Amino acid sequence: MLDEYRSSIDNIDAALIHLLAERFKVTRRVGAHKVAAGLPPADPDREAAQVQRMRDLAESAGLDPVFSEKFLRFVIDEVIRHHEVAGDGFAGNGGG
Amino acid sequence: MLDEYRSSIDNIDAALIHLLAERFKVTRRVGAHKVAAGLPPADPDREAAQVQRMRDLAESAGLDPVFSEKFLRFVIDEVIRHHEVAGDGFAGNGGG
Numbered sequence: 529m530l531d532e533y534r535s536s537i538d539n540i541d542a543a544l545i546h547l548l549a550e551r552f553k554v555t556r557r558v559g560a561h562k563v564a565a566g567l568p569p570a571d572p573d574r575e576a577a578q579v580q581r582m583r584d585l586a587e588s589a590g591l592d593p594v595f596s597e598k599f600l601r602f603v604i605d606e607v608i609r610h611h612e613v614a615g616d617g618f619a620g621n622g623g624g
Numbered sequence: 625m626l627d628e629y630r631s632s633i634d635n636i637d638a639a640l641i642h643l644l645a646e647r648f649k650v651t652r653r654v655g656a657h658k659v660a661a662g663l664p665p666a667d668p669d670r671e672a673a674q675v676q677r678m679r680d681l682a683e684s685a686g687l688d689p690v691f692s693e694k695f696l697r698f699v700i701d702e703v704i705r706h707h708e709v710a711g712d713g714f715a716g717n718g719g720g
Contacts, residue, residue: 530663533654534670540647541674542681544640545692549685551636558629567626574630578637585638589645595702596641602698606691 548603555607556614563616575604644699651703652710659712671700 562569579597586596658665675693682692 529657530654530661533650533657536650537647537654538674538677540643540650541678541696544643544647544695545678545681545687546685547636547640547643548691548695549682549687551633551640552687554629554632554636558626558633561625561629565626578634581634582637582641585641586645589642591641591645591648592702595644599640599644599698600637602695606688 551603552607552610556610559611559614559616569611647699648703648706652706655707655710655712665707 559569561567579600582596582600583593585591586593655665657663675696678692678696679689681687682689
């Protein structure tokens with residue numbers, strides 16, 4: 529039984545990792561696009577909409593909305609770190 | 625273009641939230657199973673295997689392995705919080 533649960537957790541974790549890899553591919557494109565288009569890195573309205581959407585999705589999925597917001601923040605922090613490493617001056621560009 | 629990227633990000637985020645919700649359902653079952661079976665909450669060997677697996681998956685997916693480990697830790701912290709809230713004495717039971 530424990531092995532069966534763990535195999536489900538491992539499958540879910542693999543899916544999560546692959547989705548996160550894909551998400552960072554898209555946010556890298558967003559950063560490059562914003563640089564090319566001369567758009568500002570941060571977009572507070574977009575970020576607020578993302579937070580609200582994540583909370584709504586979490587509630588409908590039976591997940592703690594507070595956790596979903598923490599999760600979005602965790603991912604955004606990594607996006608910011610990518611921009612810092614890339615040195616593209618887009619450290620403020622979080623959620624994409 | 626930006627709208628298109630953002631719609632991809634939103635789709636990926638929705639998938640992530642639903643997978644996380646499912647993952648926590650399984651870890652709750654793991655916790656209940658361990659209590660019923662009298663198994664210890666923590667399993668350092670399992671956790672070490674999970675970390676290594678996440679890092680390997682991350683590398684093959686083009687994701688920073690360090691981030692994948694941070695992500696696993698982030699999720700495990702939430703699992704521990706669930707056990708604390710549940711008061712099942714399983715606060716040490718992280719990765720499942």
